[in-house]
Amino acid sequence: MDLPVMPPVQPMLAKSVKGVPASGDHSFEPKWDGFRCLVFKDGDEVELTSRNTKPLTRYFPEVVAAIREQLPARIVLDGELFVAVGDRLEFEVLQERIHPAKSRVDMLAEKTPAAFVAFDLLALGDESYVDRPFSERRAAMTEALGGLSGPCFLTRTTLDPDEAERWFSDFEGAGLDGVIAKPLGARYEQNARTMLKVKHERTADVVVAGYREHKTSTPEKPLLGSLLLGLYADGELQHIGVSASFTAARRAELIEELQPLVCSIEDHPWGRWNEFLTANPDRVPGTQSRWSAGKDLSFTPLRPERVLEVKYDHMEGRRFRHTAHFKRWRPDRDPESCGYDQLEEPVSYDLAKILSGADQPRGGDAT
Structure with missing residues (x-):
């Protein structure tokens, strides 16, 4: 494997804030509730690493296969692994995937397959994108990953704080964790709390x-x-x-x-x-x-x-x-x-709509 950005990479982090920022210099996206995952792909070589840089590749063979089939030949992405049961993300079911026995990993890969949602771009082809502003990273990622329909997905985004507020309320019913705000002009900084997160409390x-x-x-x-x-x-x-x-x-x-x-x-x-x-x-x-x-x-x-x-x-x-x-x-x-x-029960929401962007409003994407 020989990519412009090589593992180990510590992902960019977020700090908690009380509400969705109202300024016009942020891109908003759903906060996924799964395993943070960095994807490194160079041809048929694929590596998945966790937030703390530990290898995840062996636990998710079905995701590795999907990455080989669906993603560009040479790419480095930041995203999230998740397992959906019906119309909800199920973190406990995802946890079961980390198992030492290959036979059980293979069985669970078929029984409760995982998926990957990408939300940032670190490298594409021979170019590193880590020093570029998020607005450019998102635009390049949208062009490279447009049309994905699973099990690899591209997260939706919006520049509208009011739309982000709606997502914050509505998407919890599908098991999502809140909303992330990314400064449009910020570079990708490893292990730095550059992003903002708004979580349910x-x-x-x-x-x-x-x-x-x-x-x-x-x-x-x-x-x-x-x-x-x-x-x-x-x-x-x-x-x-x-x-x-x-x-x-x-x-x-x-x-x-x-x-x-x-x-x-x-x-x-x-x-x-x-x-x-x-x-x-x-x-x-x-x-x-x-x-x-x-x-x-x-x-x-x-x-x-x-x-x-x-x-x-x-x-x-x-x-x-x-x-x-x-x-x-x-x-x-x-x-x-x-x-x-x-206890307050969130209204249920169709996870497939979130992943497909079926109810995405006009002009909502950061691209």
């Missing part, structure tokens, strides 16, 4: 059901690592996710504050799950999976008597997709009143 009142200690915790100086959170459904407390990201001082305060609630697992609503020793489909707290091999996932059970308000972006099935952020204690809330009915 909501709040929920959840029950604190346990905690895990921080990796630096010691008997002399115990520190809280994460809080295990729950919501009630049909009278039973379900595990919905975790809250973490505390300062060292706050970790020490929280673990001391929660000691009066510590109980035995036999007296805990999740005590019936104590029998599980391997991974299971309900993500039982404290159990192992291939993603957590070698990690201590044991937790300290707490009587489910305290309610916490958290911020979260969106759901993946019946759990928070990402770590929830601690906002405040809610002593006014009864734990049993904290159920799934409080």
